[in-house]
Amino acid sequence: STKYQCPAAYGVSNTTRAVRLIRPHINHEKDKLANNVNLGRQHLKENANSGTVREVIDDMRFTFGTDTSMMMGDYNAKRRLVHYEKSQSNSEKKLIDSGGKIKGQFAETMRKTRFLLFDEEVNGKRMIAFASDEGLEILSNGNVCFVDGTFDSAPKSFTQLFSIHCYISEDVVRPVFFCLLPDKTLTTYTSMLTLLKNRPELTNWAPAMIICDFETAIHSAFKDKFPNVVISGCLFHLVQSWRRQAEKLNVYNSFVDGEFEEFWQLLKTLPFLDEFDIPDYFDAILEHCVPLVISPDMKNYINYLVKNYVGDAAPPRFQPRLWSCAVRTASNIHRTTNTVETWHRLLQSVATMHNGFSSIKLSDLLVKLQKEERHTYLDYNELKVNPNFLVNKARKTSNVMKDKKLKNVIENIPVIPRAPLSGIAYLKAIFYAKKT
Incomplete structure (x- = not known):
């Protein structure tokens, strides 16, 4: 009868010692146990730093089974292999942590x-x-x-x-x-x-x-x-900066539960406007919410907003095009x-x-x-x-609906014959869409 030579071949990396299959066994029964022993040893090496010695060995035993574990030797044999890999890794860790070259x-x-x-x-x-x-x-x-x-x-x-x-x-x-x-x-x-x-x-x-x-x-x-x-x-960092300055100037309490509560509510709708509309709407908020006579602290806060975010005769430090998120909201991009x-x-x-x-x-x-x-x-x-496969925790339906409602308000396309919203009414619509 004709004899056929098995062409099976494995490769072992010179650097990582990882085993990879080049050609599978054919023409005879595979020696699965011997193969699993090699893979089990590789498993111990690769996971030597994933836990205690006992945990690493138990993970291998669970993965490959009793026969493979016993063929690999007793507990001490496995322990020596894990400790050796840990020592090799520790030398690399010490080198890296002391400012040495990153390798391995x-x-x-x-x-x-x-x-x-x-x-x-x-x-x-x-x-x-x-x-x-x-x-x-x-x-x-x-x-x-x-x-x-x-x-x-x-x-x-x-x-x-x-x-x-x-x-x-x-x-x-x-x-x-x-x-x-x-x-x-x-x-x-x-x-x-x-x-x-x-x-x-x-x-x-x-x-x-x-x-x-x-x-x-x-x-x-x-x-x-x-x-x-x-x-x-x-957007989060923007509002955070506005709040910190309000706290610094001792006006934030009046924003939360005081005479300037509506001012604060409407101010936070400005980022949802087109960048070119922001200055005019800021003036509308001041006219609607801020009396002619205000405290020096509140005046300083308004000046802070003008100087840094809105602008007047001179451009602000952070121009509206930087912090308007109208395009992002309409395009479903994170704000x-x-x-x-x-x-x-x-x-x-x-x-x-x-x-x-x-x-x-x-x-x-x-x-x-x-x-x-x-x-x-x-x-x-x-x-x-599958582009639609869920790899994140599903968003709450209420948050999805809120984003949809906010997007509709910002796009401001009314049902005929209604006219688009404008002025303070438009800002309030944005505020309520954000809240509900």
């Missing part, structure tokens, strides 16, 4: 693909960025980007963790780019964007809109690199960076990992960012298969 598992995604984007010294200060190939793919197609920095999760020697988030479906936003920055200057932001744009994957990246807070250095850096981009301020702020809170586990007894470690942060990248990758793949 910390330069890769959890899928063992490239994660480290660049590690550069700019003007004598270190800047490190991370993004997977899939993240760059999402970013290259990102028409609307949300950007922000957090200071609470920055390791020693860095001021902030800056991130860029993009839509991966009609209403799902995920982080795709992470960068540790030494400060928050225009030079640093510009250098970061230059390094990012130099990536061949981003040759054609040209975002139409950047949504961020009111940090002028970020605005200027993006405008420098993308002259046609629309910089759109976060705030709250999705980014929520993501920042997910990073708090890194800040509290050592109960405040030590500063944030770069290695701990990178492990968290790898997990966040994996989350984006998994959601992105599911949404490529």
